Amino acid sequence: xxxIQPIAGQxxxxxxxxxxxxxxAGDVAAYDTLVRKYERQIFRIAQHITQNRxxxxxxxxxxxxxxxxxxxxxxxxxxxxxxxxxxxxxxxxMRLRKRRTGKLVSMDEDVQTDEGSxxxxxxxxxPNPEQNYTQAELAEILKKTIQGLPQGFRVVFVLRDVxxxxxxxxAETLGLSVPAVKSRLLRARLxxxxxxxxxxxxxxxxxxxxxxAPRGDGAEA
Amino acid sequence: xxxxxxxxxLDDVIDESIAVETRTEIEAHLRKCGHCEVVLNTTRKTIEIxxxxxxxxxxxxxxxxLHSAIMERCKKAK
Numbered sequence: 001x002x003x004i005q006p007i008a009g010q011x012x013x014x015x016x017x018x019x020x021x022x023x024x025a026g027d028v029a030a031y032d033t034l035v036r037k038y039e040r041q042i043f044r045i046a047q048h049i050t051q052n053r054x055x056x057x058x059x060x061x062x063x064x065x066x067x068x069x070x071x072x073x074x075x076x077x078x079x080x081x082x083x084x085x086x087x088x089x090x091x092x093x094m095r096l097r098k099r100r101t102g103k104l105v106s107m108d109e110d111v112q113t114d115e116g117s118x119x120x121x122x123x124x125x126x127p128n129p130e131q132n133y134t135q136a137e138l139a140e141i142l143k144k145t146i147q148g149l150p151q152g153f154r155v156v157f158v159l160r161d162v163x164x165x166x167x168x169x170x171a172e173t174l175g176l177s178v179p180a181v182k183s184r185l186l187r188a189r190l191x192x193x194x195x196x197x198x199x200x201x202x203x204x205x206x207x208x209x210x211x212x213a214p215r216g217d218g219a220e221a
Numbered sequence: 222x223x224x225x226x227x228x229x230x231l232d233d234v235i236d237e238s239i240a241v242e243t244r245t246e247i248e249a250h251l252r253k254c255g256h257c258e259v260v261l262n263t264t265r266k267t268i269e270i271x272x273x274x275x276x277x278x279x280x281x282x283x284x285x286x287l288h289s290a291i292m293e294r295c296k297k298a299k
Contacts, residue, residue: 044276122259125266138274
C-alpha cells in the first residue's frame with residue numbers, strides 16, 4: 001500500500017488547537033470563530049440524520065452549546081471537528097428518538113440489507129449528466145436518492161464522502177469499527193450510484209419518462 | 222482479476238489507496254470489462270456530485286440567526 005494519503009497535520013499543530021486553548025482561557029470570541037468555521041457542516045450532518053429542518057436547527061445550536069460547556073473534557077487526542085461531529089451525531093439521534101416517541105434509533109438500523117450491494121445497471125452516464133437538470137431539480141434528485149439509503153449507510157457516506165472525514169475519524173465518530181465503516185461506505189456508494197443511474201444513465205432519463213410514456217406512432221390518433 | 226474481486230477493492234481504487242502491483246491488475250481488468258469500468262466511473266461521479274452540490278443550503282439570514290443564538294447561549298453558559 002504505497003499511496004495511502006498522508007494524514008494531514010499529524011506533526012504540525014492544527015489551527016483549531018490554538019482556538020480551543022483560547023476558548024478554554026475564557027475567550028468567547030475564539031469560540032465564535034470555531035462556530036463560524038463549522039456551523040454549515042454541522043447543520044448539514046444534522047439535517048441528513050434527522051431529515052427535518054427544525055430538528056437540524058435545534059441540533060446545531062445544542063451541539064455547539066454542549067461542545068462549549070464540555071470543552072474541558074475535550075482530550076485533544078482527536079480533532080476538535082471530529083469531537084464536535086460526534087456530539088452532533090448523538091444529538092441528532094436523540095432528536096430522532098424523541099420524534100419516534102422513544103423507539104430505539106441506532107446506527108445499525110436497516111444495515112442488514114443486501115440491496116444494491118451488487119451493481120445491476122451498467123448504463124454509462126453522459127459526461128456531465130447533472131447539467132441536464134436545473135439546480136432545483138438536481139437538489140431534489142440528490143435529496144430523494146440519499147434519503148432512500150438506510151440511516152447507517154447514509155451517515156457513513158455523509159461523514160466520509162461529503163464532509164471529508166477519514167475512515168478512521170468516521171469510525172471514531174460513530175462508534176463503529178473501521179471494517180464496518182468500509183463495508184457500509186462501499187454499499188452506500190453503490191446504492192447511490194445505482195439510484196442515480198435512473199436519472200443520469202444514457203438510456204433512460206427518468207424524469208422525462210415520468211409524465212410522457214412513449215407512444216406508438218399514430219397508434220391512437 | 223474477476224469482477225467480484227474488483228468490486229471488493231472498488232473503494233480502495235476510488236480512494237487511491239492501492240498498491241502499485243495491484244494497479245496493473247486493475248488496469249488489465251478494466252481494459253476488458255466495460256461493466257466494471259462504468260461502475261468505477263459512475264461511482265466516482267456519484268461521490269463528486271454529492272460533494273459539489275449542497276443539498277441543504279442554509280439561507281444567510283437563518284445562518285446568522287442561529288449563529289447569534291448559539292453565541293448568546295454560550296455567553297450565558299459561563
